[in-house]
Amino acid sequence: MTMKGCITLSKKLFALDIGTRSVVGIILTENDGIYHVADLVTIEHKDRSMIDGQIHNILSVANVISEIKSNLEDRHGTLRHVSVAAAGRALKTSEGSMTIDISENPLFTSEDINRLELAAVQQAQQLLLTANPTSDDYYYCVGYSVLHYKLDGDEIGSLIDQTGRTASAEVIATFLPRVVVESLLSALKRADLEMEALTLEPIAAINVLIPPSMRRLNVALVDIGAGTSDIAITDNNTVVAYGMVPVAGDEITEALSNHYLLDFPVAELAKRSLATEESIAVTDILGFDQQVPSSEVISIIKPSIDKLASHIAEEIKRLNNTKSPQAVMVVGGGSLTPEITKELSRQLDLPENRVGIRGLDALKDVTLSEGIVSTPALVTPIGIAIAARRSPIHYMSVTVNDKTIRLFELKEMTVGDALLAANIKARQLYGKPGLGMSITLNEKMTTIPGEHGNPAIILLNGNPASTKHQITNGDQITLVPGVDGKDAKLTVRDLIGDFTTIHVSINGKQLTIAPQIEINNMPVQPDTLIKDRDSIRYSYPSKLGDVVEELDAKVSIPFEVFVNNKRTVIEEHAAKFLIDDVQIFADYDLKDGDEISYIAQTLPTVGEIVSSLKIGHQASAQVTFNGTAVTITRNSAQALLNGNPADNATIVNKGDRLTITETVQKPFVFSDVFLFTDYTLPTTASSYKLLRNGEPIGFNDPIYNGDELEIKFSTSKLG
Template sequence: MRKETYTFALDIGTRSVVGLLLSEKDGTYEVIDTVIQEHGERSMLDGQIHDVISVSNVISSVKEKLEEKHGTLREVCVAAAGRALKTIRAEAQIEIEGKPIIQTETVFHLELMAVQEAQKQLAQKEKAMQEYDCVGYSVIHYKLDHQEIGSLVDQQGKVASAEIIATFLPKVVVESLLAALNRANLEMKALTLEPIAAINVLIPSSMRRLNVALVDIGAGTSDIAITNKGTVTAYGMVPMAGDEITEAISDQFLLDFHDAEQAKRELHTSESILVKDILGFENEVLKEEAISLIHSAIDSLANAIKEEIYSLNQESSPKAVMLIGGGSLTPKLPELIAEKLNLPLNRVAIRGIDAIKQLRFAEHLKTGPELVTPIGIAISSNQNPIQYVSVKVNGRSVRLLHMRKLTVSDSLLSSGIQLNKYYGKPGLAFIAALNGQSITIPGTYGEAPLLFKNGKVCSVDEEIINGDEIIIEKGKDGRSLSVAISDLIDVVPAKQVILNGERVQVEANLALNGKPASLTDLIADRDSVTYSFPDQVKEILPDEYSFAPFFLSVDGSRIKVDAFSGKILINHFPAHPSSRFEEWDQITAVKTESPSLSQVLTELKIKAYESLTVLYNQEPLTIKKMMAEVYRDDMLLSLEDKINNGDYLTIKKQPAGSFIFQDVFTAVDVTIPSEGSNKFLLLKNEKETAFHEELLPGDRLSIKWF
């Protein structure tokens, strides 16, 4: 087998560096050789290279040992430590009142704003300005008006929000990794992430529809990855691992750290351990006794792993848990994790290299779960290598870590552009008052930003490749609305009353800033719109209605004549013009009149005239003789003259007397014949009579000419 077919992989961990040579032929993999060397000092911390020179020296040493047997090695596959990943939960929300979400593009924008919020939280949490690559995010849930909902598309409400969990990798992790490899005269052939490396060989794509947690328990940290619905949904890290157990053994049996580490490993293979404490005393301890003495430390590690799994998996247990790494061999750990996650014991298992299909080892090599990750690095770096993609965003060059399908949203995140700042500003709102209650009238919403890829309009989820140019332009600003009173009040409120037997609709009075208004009047900021119902009877009656008492001055005496005074009844009870009324009240309104003199004299019980009915020329004739002469301002009034409220009247009463023939001429016109003499006879009951002859009712009167 030729050496150029080997794949050289390095797993650079907190405690040690594992070098591995892998060959592949016809889909079968063989581990040719491995070298494991521990760091001489704490040059690594939580997956981050803190001393590039020291780490590069260990890498060089591992490389040289492999080269002694297999020849020169120039290219290497490596992984960025999963423990360097940062997972942040964040939420973003937008107002959608009056503007429902009708496009999935708007939902993508909302998710992207949530990821940017996570970036902001991460920067504040880390208290450093180092840059991060977002290596993935998943939506925890959408909310509409603070209530969870399955989809936001076509929903109507006031506020829409999306909560996500996003995972970030510090760019300095990759940069320091490159620096250490360069000092060891190695070129990075391919890059992956440690959790992805392990997942690719243990959980193939066909299994990722299952909700499974992969836990890589190393020396200093326990790295966790979650799969569900066909993808890796979240990454996390617990700052506890095998060293916690080693320290517990050291404290319990007074051992130095190296001896405690050896004792921990023997617990996995022996029924008892022989320990020699720092005082020189030797003691043989049964396995079960030793485990019981360090149970609290194992329980703490199991609990920390359970809590992180819950956090990454939306506060629920996965279907199964796979444990890898040297720390997974900690006694009782699988059982405790299963118990805390409420899973059957057979759903939490340690997975070793035997779980990797079509893999074999050279005969001289020892196998164990600590080799899963370096083997995964070698295999997955060739199958799914991570590369850098360079694009331009608004003219600025941006380099992205290509570890999955890259989209326009990734380029915006890496460029530092805040998407929400590119949304058009909402139109200015203004405030108006309706009957004293403030009403905010919002402007129209600003439009979403416009995105272009290579000069063509695109969406945030559109895929990008190396060399693409992205342009983002600010969306149009909203505008203030033109609002009429009718937008606040659909119709003028009204209520019904019965007025003088007829149903009458009483409308409210509209006012704008205290002045009469109509529904079509436009309103502006700080305007006050009021409407109020007339509540006094006089407000719903015509202006000509008068209810003043009717007074007359007769011969110097002031007299009130109730018959001609105005009056109001509400539900048949006397009321006043200022009396209040309710809907459907029955109102009777009689206005003050201007009666005739005849009506006034009748009401004052003054007899205006005497009358006598006789027959004149065989026709009935009524003769009247005034009994009272009424003067207004020295003017004699007739019985038909109108008398006004407040008139001053003088009445001269005439003595009563009998009617004579002469009185007939006050009621009839006598026509003298044009021919013949002017002589005539006055006849009463067919007998000649005289002008002064007294008449009685029913007398027959006539004039005879000859």
């Protein structure tokens, strides 16, 4: 892990490279744009005072810095001011996303997109805080790039002028922990040094290695150190992403050490010799000497090289929106790992000539003093020293709603950066949306949103501005809150739309047919206001059968009753409807202006229904009574109409409930004849005699078809 910087003295530059194992001090001189490495001092840490790019033991690091400072001051004079650089591995990368509802308020402008991106960056920052919870966490946003825009969940190239239900932005953002800078300041103060300017290692290295004309290209810079490999991505004239993988040169050294039983320092020296020697001589921990061909050693460590290349390639693609860059530059001591560039080109599907090592030859106008060995490991510290001189990062102060905010000029700072630093939440950039309503429409749940809030107004030095406007030291930013949206408010008509009505004539009666509307089972008018959780039902009575019952109880179609609890349609008793003498039926679609006539229904009797449905059977007998032919009949069923006894002549209305039960048939008896005749007893008779076929018979004796029945009386007056 490293943290790097430089100290300026007149035309001299003093660079510090604070690494995991050691601190490197470099003195450069500048004459007419030519940089000369005049001196270099390296001192190792006495304990693990640097972890993951952050100073964990300020006293220990300060002692090493003081020792280097004293050593160089003996030859170059007093050193007071320092320009420092935070290492790329101290940067934190996090992905974030934000989705908003645009169903009622489509994104019409680029500023809407900018604010959506800002909300996604804040979400990434919040995820970073959640993953690394401390009492004093704060992160400076170094930069971000958009991974995807989405409309209704599907990826889309641009959201401008799009309409849909939801819009989303997914970003990858990079942050610098405040504690990294503060711990560096503390260590420098203890070494009696002041920070004059700040730079970031990846930015500084890229500024030196990649000229401005090349920064529009999509290029990855990989600094392979001992413990980590730092990655930076350029595109569109800026650094768009930073990353780090916790594997580097030590992984290769350990593989070599494990296989040949070598002490770690011996394995490190052997690894460095692979690039220049055909064979290497080593002594293992048992004291045995070995002379091993370099090709054999490379084949042994090849799996570890492939693993290192795979980790670096995966991180490059993640940072570069899942695609390979146009080219890859490799620096640092680990860049000398055999075949690392070849394997990287394979992993990234790039030609081998698109992945290359950049040594000191990449730093134009740089010379070395005698005794300083040129290695790729010097590229980064020398580049930092030059970059800190050419383009140092300074503090800047701005005010946000009268609150002073201090920022690092890590890049071209914008209003959005100031809002992030001021902890302005994305939701403050818009007025609150109004409360919505949840209702049921024809048994389907529906949500009615409230009005969207209006966007907040951003003023930069009193003038309207966007979140993308660049800011400078001393700028004043004012955020005027947006107006809150109104709560959802609408009528049934607003919800359903305009209601159509039709006019028809039925037997000369004019009818206006409008939709039937109910709220919570109560009839209402179209202009009734809807409340939260209301249940609304509406329907259009557009069929003939839907409206005829409003006319008269005697015009029902169809005519239906319930016989033994079963719905039964009696077609022959239904009303008949006609248009121009053509019969129409219940499912006829009414049209505006229809003139309809009808013939009213006739109400059936119980006997007619029993006969029509052929329930039971009718018994009969033909007899003569006193010489007159008589037909005797009887149904084999009993009826209840709406629970009450009913005979065959009882009238049945629509919807009545008729219960019919069949009875056991019994023979007719003599007394049944009187039910079918108008016979009356004479008032002068004193006695009578009943005869069947001339033979005496009683009132309750059975009679049969064809019988001749008589009743005879005496002539004396009944007493």
